[in-house]
Amino acid sequence: MTTTERRARRLLRWYPRSWRETHEEEFVALLEDSIEDRPFWPGRSFNIVLNALRLRSTEFRTSHRRMLLSSSVPLVLLAVAIGIATNGFGLLSISGPTKGGLPYNSGKGVPYDKMPDYLSVYIGPNDIGYTPKAYLAAPNGSSNDPLLGRIAPIFASNLTTLLGHDYSGIGFVRLGSSPWSLSCKPASVYTESAGGGQTVTTIPCPSTTLILPNVVGMVTPTAVGELSGLGVGVVIQNVRSRSVPVGHIVSTSPRGGTTVHARQQVVVDISVPN
Amino acid sequence: MSDELSALGRYTGPATLVLSSLADGPKHGYALTKDIEHFAGIHLAPGTLYAALDRLVESGLIEGLEAVGRRRPYKITALGATALMAHLQAQRRVTETGLGRLSGAWGTP
Numbered sequence: 001m002t003t004t005e006r007r008a009r010r011l012l013r014w015y016p017r018s019w020r021e022t023h024e025e026e027f028v029a030l031l032e033d034s035i036e037d038r039p040f041w042p043g044r045s046f047n048i049v050l051n052a053l054r055l056r057s058t059e060f061r062t063s064h065r066r067m068l069l070s071s072s073v074p075l076v077l078l079a080v081a082i083g084i085a086t087n088g089f090g091l092l093s094i095s096g097p098t099k100g101g102l103p104y105n106s107g108k109g110v111p112y113d114k115m116p117d118y119l120s121v122y123i124g125p126n127d128i129g130y131t132p133k134a135y136l137a138a139p140n141g142s143s144n145d146p147l148l149g150r151i152a153p154i155f156a157s158n159l160t161t162l163l164g165h166d167y168s169g170i171g172f173v174r175l176g177s178s179p180w181s182l183s184c185k186p187a188s189v190y191t192e193s194a195g196g197g198q199t200v201t202t203i204p205c206p207s208t209t210l211i212l213p214n215v216v217g218m219v220t221p222t223a224v225g226e227l228s229g230l231g232v233g234v235v236i237q238n239v240r241s242r243s244v245p246v247g248h249i250v251s252t253s254p255r256g257g258t259t260v261h262a263r264q265q266v267v268v269d270i271s272v273p274n
Numbered sequence: 275m276s277d278e279l280s281a282l283g284r285y286t287g288p289a290t291l292v293l294s295s296l297a298d299g300p301k302h303g304y305a306l307t308k309d310i311e312h313f314a315g316i317h318l319a320p321g322t323l324y325a326a327l328d329r330l331v332e333s334g335l336i337e338g339l340e341a342v343g344r345r346r347p348y349k350i351t352a353l354g355a356t357a358l359m360a361h362l363q364a365q366r367r368v369t370e371t372g373l374g375r376l377s378g379a380w381g382t383p
């Protein structure tokens with residue numbers, strides 16, 4: 001064992017045992033890798049001890065609170081939705097790569113009826129999502145439409161299916177209404193790739209009804225991917241659950257097995273940390 | 275400003291740096307440190323880095339991959355990419371407003 005490793009492992013004892021079980025090896029590796037860049041130990045040691053103590057104090061408070069919490073009613077958090085909702089305007093301005101840019105991304109410059117039916121949402125170099133324009137822009141171009149902020153992320157694989165392309169990005173769906181039950185007409189999708197190329201694709205309307213699969217207990221990406229792959233709109237709600245592991249599906253509304261309209265909105269409850 | 279990243283409280287700074295670093299692909303702890311130093315000029319001390327990683331994993335914005343040897347790479351999730359995008363867009367409005375007003379009132383440097 002090198003001096004660095006010994007020193008690192010000694011410092012790590014400040015962290016809770018559960019943390020060390022998952023992180024010790026990678027943390028020691030990090031310290032060994034970085035020691036040549038910064039051979040000065042005191043600052044690093046202080047930082048490690050400080051963060052270890054913070055973690056211990058957080059864990060203590062969390063376990064304390066868990067004991068006090070009554071368990072009967074799952075608390076619907078909608079954390080993601082509300083987090084993004086209160087930042088609604090920020091989301092509205094989500095745009096393609098800034099180079100070139102999409103003229104109507106922020107709902108400015110292009111009249112609503114001149115926009116394509118779906119807008120692309122740039123997520124990363126290889127990830128582009130789509131969203132019906134009604135979720136990101138309003139006919140009057142106003143940014144304070146109360147519905148505008150109420151949008152939650154949705155995996156775009158439903159649109160992937162519609163488009164027949166392998167896009168793994170995210171779109172956004174508005175909460176609090178059933179936008180997917182709106183009557184369908186073939187939609188045009190305006191796409192801008194990371195490289196700046198632009199294409200327009202036409203999406204046909206999907207078929208009318210389907211039987212909702214049961215996704216309870218699945219991990220979120222699998223479940224949301226499966227549901228949205230069928231064309232239904234997925235609205236994510238965060239709930240706390242004692243029995244379902246974090247990141248897994250607690251329930252859906254309507255339930256699995258129900259016959260639903262394609263494009264109907266399905267609310268999916270996801271277990272989040274207490 | 276309230277968004278998924280701001281919910282991370284005092285971890286917002288490191289969290290933004292970590293998510294930005296992971297936006298183009300998975301990285302392990304040391305690669306993250308070096309990358310962040312390179313693009314932001316900020317050195318994240320190991321304890322701070324791992325506090326941010328823990329928070330981000332907990333909130334589902336990143337996930338730890340299978341360790342390669344002793345080094346575990348972390349990957350941004352779709353939710354993380356969304357949160358980062360929303361956060362940076364909001365930041366950009368602040369930056370652009372600030373720069374615009376500075377140049378209006380104080381002249382272009």
